[in-house]
Amino acid sequence: MSEQPPTSEAPGPIFASTRDQVLYRMAIEQWACESTGDIQAAASWLCWLSNSPAELADILDAFRDDIDQAQLADPQQLVGNFLMTQNNRGYVEVAEYETEDAVREAYTRLAPTYGESPNA
Numbered sequence: 001m002s003e004q005p006p007t008s009e010a011p012g013p014i015f016a017s018t019r020d021q022v023l024y025r026m027a028i029e030q031w032a033c034e035s036t037g038d039i040q041a042a043a044s045w046l047c048w049l050s051n052s053p054a055e056l057a058d059i060l061d062a063f064r065d066d067i068d069q070a071q072l073a074d075p076q077q078l079v080g081n082f083l084m085t086q087n088n089r090g091y092v093e094v095a096e097y098e099t100e101d102a103v104r105e106a107y108t109r110l111a112p113t114y115g116e117s118p119n120a
Helices: 018-028 051-070 100-114
Strands: 036-037 043-049 080-086 093-098
Touching: 018 043, 018 051, 018 080, 018 093, 036 100, 043 051, 043 100, 080 100, 093 100
Parallel strands: none
Antiparallel strands: 036 043, 043 080, 080 093
């Protein structure tokens, strides 16, 4: 399968995994803890999510259609601490962190790059 280079008119978000696709839906549906940036800007958009095992039932209720559509085989993959970026070409990247404090620290460090102070 050959990839085409991204264009400024990318058809939509491009994900590395089905997990990332569902996390993205969660973020744009306001499940993210905090976000900043502008998808049209050069540095684009940044957010973080922290999902505990205790929240999994609520996540399944709220995002069942998205989980099914993405064909995510193991919804347990949605539990964790995630930092997500999307650039202006549509590429979504998700990094997982060991703790909520670690992902929050990474977000706070990177947020000014995305055009806003995280505590503004």
